[in-house]
Amino acid sequence: MSSESLVLFFIIGIVLVGGAVVFSGFIAPSSINPAKSEPYECGIPVQSPAWIQFNVGYYLFAIIYLVFDVETVFVFPWAVVMHGIGMRAFVEILIFFVILGLGLLYAWRKNALRWV
Amino acid sequence: MQEEIVKNIILGEDEDYIINMGPQHPSTHGVLRFEVSLQGERIKKVVPHCGYIHRGIEKMCERDTYAQIIHLPDRMDYLSAHINNEAVCLCVEKALEVDVPERVTYIRTILDELNRIASHQLWWCAMGMDMGALTTFFYGLRDREKILDIFEESFGSRLIHSFNTPGGFMHDIHPGFQKRIKEFITYFRQKLPEYDRLLTNNVIFRERSIDIGTLSKDDAIQYGVTGPSGRGSGFSCDVRKIEPYGVYSRVEFNEILMTEGDVMARYKVRIAEMYESMRILEQLVDNIPAGDYSAKMKAVLRLPAGEFFQRVETARGELAVFIVSDGNKSPYRIKFRSPNFSNLFIISKLAEGFKIADLVAISGSLDLVIPDIDR
Amino acid sequence: MEYEDFKDNETLELLKKSGGNILLSTIDNIINWGRSNSIWPLTFATSCCGIEMMAAGAPRHDFARFGVEVYRASPRQADVIVVAGTIVHKMAPVLKRLYEQMPDPKYVIAMGACAISGGPFYYNSYSVVRGADQVIPVDVYIPGCPPRPEALLYGIMQLQRKIKSEHPMGNGKDQIDPDADAETQAKNK
Amino acid sequence: MRMENNSLRQRMETLVPDATFPINSQYLELVVPDGLFHEFCLNLKTSPDLLFDYLISLTAIDWKDHYMMVYHLTSTTFRHTVVLKVRIDNRENPQVETVSDIWKTAEFHEREVFDLFGIRFLHHPDLRRLFLDDDYGFPLRKDFADESRMIVK
Numbered sequence: 137m138s139s140e141s142l143v144l145f146f147i148i149g150i151v152l153v154g155g156a157v158v159f160s161g162f163i164a165p166s167s168i169n170p171a172k173s174e175p176y177e178c179g180i181p182v183q184s185p186a187w188i189q190f191n192v193g194y195y196l197f198a199i200i201y202l203v204f205d206v207e208t209v210f211v212f213p214w215a216v217v218m219h220g221i222g223m224r225a226f227v228e229i230l231i232f233f234v235i236l237g238l239g240l241l242y243a244w245r246k247n248a249l250r251w252v
Numbered sequence: 253m254q255e256e257i258v259k260n261i262i263l264g265e266d267e268d269y270i271i272n273m274g275p276q277h278p279s280t281h282g283v284l285r286f287e288v289s290l291q292g293e294r295i296k297k298v299v300p301h302c303g304y305i306h307r308g309i310e311k312m313c314e315r316d317t318y319a320q321i322i323h324l325p326d327r328m329d330y331l332s333a334h335i336n337n338e339a340v341c342l343c344v345e346k347a348l349e350v351d352v353p354e355r356v357t358y359i360r361t362i363l364d365e366l367n368r369i370a371s372h373q374l375w376w377c378a379m380g381m382d383m384g385a386l387t388t389f390f391y392g393l394r395d396r397e398k399i400l401d402i403f404e405e406s407f408g409s410r411l412i413h414s415f416n417t418p419g420g421f422m423h424d425i426h427p428g429f430q431k432r433i434k435e436f437i438t439y440f441r442q443k444l445p446e447y448d449r450l451l452t453n454n455v456i457f458r459e460r461s462i463d464i465g466t467l468s469k470d471d472a473i474q475y476g477v478t479g480p481s482g483r484g485s486g487f488s489c490d491v492r493k494i495e496p497y498g499v500y501s502r503v504e505f506n507e508i509l510m511t512e513g514d515v516m517a518r519y520k521v522r523i524a525e526m527y528e529s530m531r532i533l534e535q536l537v538d539n540i541p542a543g544d545y546s547a548k549m550k551a552v553l554r555l556p557a558g559e560f561f562q563r564v565e566t567a568r569g570e571l572a573v574f575i576v577s578d579g580n581k582s583p584y585r586i587k588f589r590s591p592n593f594s595n596l597f598i599i600s601k602l603a604e605g606f607k608i609a610d611l612v613a614i615s616g617s618l619d620l621v622i623p624d625i626d627r
Numbered sequence: 628m629e630y631e632d633f634k635d636n637e638t639l640e641l642l643k644k645s646g647g648n649i650l651l652s653t654i655d656n657i658i659n660w661g662r663s664n665s666i667w668p669l670t671f672a673t674s675c676c677g678i679e680m681m682a683a684g685a686p687r688h689d690f691a692r693f694g695v696e697v698y699r700a701s702p703r704q705a706d707v708i709v710v711a712g713t714i715v716h717k718m719a720p721v722l723k724r725l726y727e728q729m730p731d732p733k734y735v736i737a738m739g740a741c742a743i744s745g746g747p748f749y750y751n752s753y754s755v756v757r758g759a760d761q762v763i764p765v766d767v768y769i770p771g772c773p774p775r776p777e778a779l780l781y782g783i784m785q786l787q788r789k790i791k792s793e794h795p796m797g798n799g800k801d802q803i804d805p806d807a808d809a810e811t812q813a814k815n816k
Numbered sequence: 817m818r819m820e821n822n823s824l825r826q827r828m829e830t831l832v833p834d835a836t837f838p839i840n841s842q843y844l845e846l847v848v849p850d851g852l853f854h855e856f857c858l859n860l861k862t863s864p865d866l867l868f869d870y871l872i873s874l875t876a877i878d879w880k881d882h883y884m885m886v887y888h889l890t891s892t893t894f895r896h897t898v899v900l901k902v903r904i905d906n907r908e909n910p911q912v913e914t915v916s917d918i919w920k921t922a923e924f925h926e927r928e929v930f931d932l933f934g935i936r937f938l939h940h941p942d943l944r945r946l947f948l949d950d951d952y953g954f955p956l957r958k959d960f961a962d963e964s965r966m967i968v969k
């Protein structure tokens with residue numbers, strides 16, 4: 137996987153996505169009217185503002201999800217090079233998983249996972 | 253205005269967060285607006301608003317003759333169109349003391365049960381779709397097309413077929429009517445257990461429907477929740493048993509009653525009712541008596557002065573037609589006691605404290621058809 | 628309906644004649660081809676025609692074969708709003724707002740007699756809007772009460788033909804209205 | 817035990833002496849003066865041998881010179897049915913006692929009758945219109961006319 141093909145792959149991605157966006161922006165007719173900017177709520181004007189206080193449980197859930205999402209991001213590069221390093225890499229990742237597992241256990245004990 | 257907004261943000265808790273599950277919403281089965289005040293995901297209060305499809309049918313009927321009125325109740329509860337038709341015809345025939353030929357009562361009862369199965373099938377596919385199971389939409393409507401073929405072959409139209417007139421039918425049924433019904437029954441006898449396996453034992457469906465929106469029996473009586481929704485909580489309100497009309501007194505079937513009263517109970521009642529309807533069909537389909545298809549009726553019917561009341565069991569509950577006639581060709585006042593009107597308002601009591609996703613399951617289990625509410 | 632007479636009957640001639648030089652540029656062709664073959668309807672069913680619209684989406688009359696792939700619940704992702712059912716005075720502003728909240732290019736199909744002209748509720752009803760075209764501009768009218776699913780499929784095919792003769796890039800002449808009087812036609816030319 | 821119409825009629829006569837009994841082929845019908853209407857309804861629901869606990873339908877009829885409220889009641893235990901009527905003579909401001917505290921379903925039927933007839937119900941929890949918007953007339957009245965929206969044939 138030499139670096140040139142990586143750069144080429146990256147450029148093609150940008151070109152395709154950008155091209156589609158520009159082309160559709162170029163050809164799409166646009167009609168501006170007051171109702172279009174209003175938030176859509178089944179055809180009824182919105183009644184109450186969305187800026188209200190939410191339960192903190194939702195925030196905790198998001199944070200815990202984020203932690204384990206980042207964890208998988210670390211696993212991907214490890215999986216690519218794991219074959220080269222052999223047994224030592226496997227033990228390292230196990231330790232990594234155990235530490236995060238403890239974090240999950242702690243959140244679980246503290247009832248952060250109970251859906252409100 | 254500016255500081256008022258800031259104040260709200262800081263206080264925040266007292267003022268509810270109100271969302272409109274509004275007229276255009278896939279799970280309200282029509283144009284009904286739920287004003288839901290939420291706390292996070294939990295529902296504090298549901299206020300149903302109707303009137304988005306109020307066409308003033310009762311006012312229109314005061315100017316139409318009886319033969320014209322037949323076509324309006326179809327457009328109210330279009331899923332049990334034939335049963336609504338029959339209700340008005342029975343009321344007119346009761347007022348005029350017309351004795352309808354035996355053949356007509358047999359065929360009317362057969363069509364009632366076919367219509368009930370078709371309506372329950374569409375309920376099943378809509379409820380599954382509301383709760384995320386898209387396959388029920390395709391299975392349910394695929395099998396429903398078989399019944400619509402039977403209707404189409406005899407009456408020419410699929411959903412709303414105004415085939416009934418006071419005194420009998422507009423024309424006789426198609427000779428292949430019985431053969432097709434027997435084919436349908438053998439076909440549907442193997443398909444219904446498949447429905448059961450698909451949805452009833454599905455873990456997600458059970459999780460979202462057991463102990464959700466429980467309706468107690470005396471609440472059902474208090475709020476007048478009839479039909480399968482009422483029978484799910486033990487309220488025995490089957491008009492086919494209480495005041496039998498047509499051939500129901502001579503047909504042997506049992507009324508399905510459950511006691512739990514939650515979404516799963518109402519679901520089970522409807523699935524069991526499909527079996528009962530097929531049982532009735534099997535008893536009737538072979539012995540339709542011969543005879544003419546309509547009694548001799550005058551062109552313009554004039555009901556004698558007086559008040560006439562006819563209760564009928566549609567797929568959603570008890571429909572009552574109350575005609576007040578002062579002797580000329582159109583009724584002085586006509587009132588349709590529609591089943592969905594009473595079934596709707598129980599939802600504010602059922603949905604309190606549950607999550608907004610359960611509101612979708614509860615309103616699916618009540619099987620509401622909105623033009624029947626607004627008339 | 629055979630493919631031949633779907634291709635060229637007199638209405639298409641009318642569209643061709645009225646389109647000035649119907650020779651669409653290739654960009655127009657591509658854009659029209661893309662738009663007409665993937666029209667996503669909005670789930671907007673007020674009464675009985677909604678059931679026939681569901682039946683049109685069901686396995687037997689499946690209109691996904693014509694590119695009408697899936698019902699979108701929100702107007703933000705819908706291309707066509709199929710007005711299926713009666714429009715009542717209390718519902719008219721809601722329909723108007725839904726129509727305005729749809730992104731362009733948007734189309735309207737008036738399905739059923741109620742959406743065309745109030746249908747069975749034309750006389751003696753105090754709360755029915757006589758036809759959806761009093762609220763929003765309608766492209767295709769489908770008669771019937773309720774119209775059969777095949778009628779809805781035919782209506783969608785008509786809408787596809789109407790889209791195919793449009794000029795999104797505007798390099799064709801403005802649509803010459805054939806029955807407009809000579810003076811405006813001259814101005815347009 | 818299910819009471820037939822005539823035994824039901826005696827029972828009603830004992831309850832409210834000056835009720836009139838118009839002839840009705842199907843059910844027992846009685847017109848009750850609206851003075852003691854509410855207490856009579858409570859009696860219908862609670863007295864052990866009547867137990868009318870299911871209100872089938874509640875509606876109004878506009879007889880041009882007076883309104884007539886019609887209540888169809890039945891008992892889920894004894895299965896006997898009665899048609900209860902109350903006459904409202906006041907045309908400008910028709911009022912009648914609410915029964916929504918006895919039968920919960922009446923709360924919404926009464927809102928519908930108020931919406932279409934304009935009959936006010938005293939002590940109703942929240943008497944708002946159900947279908948039409950507030951400034952609109954009352955369509956089911958016989959003297960209702962609306963040229964702008966209604967094409968009369």
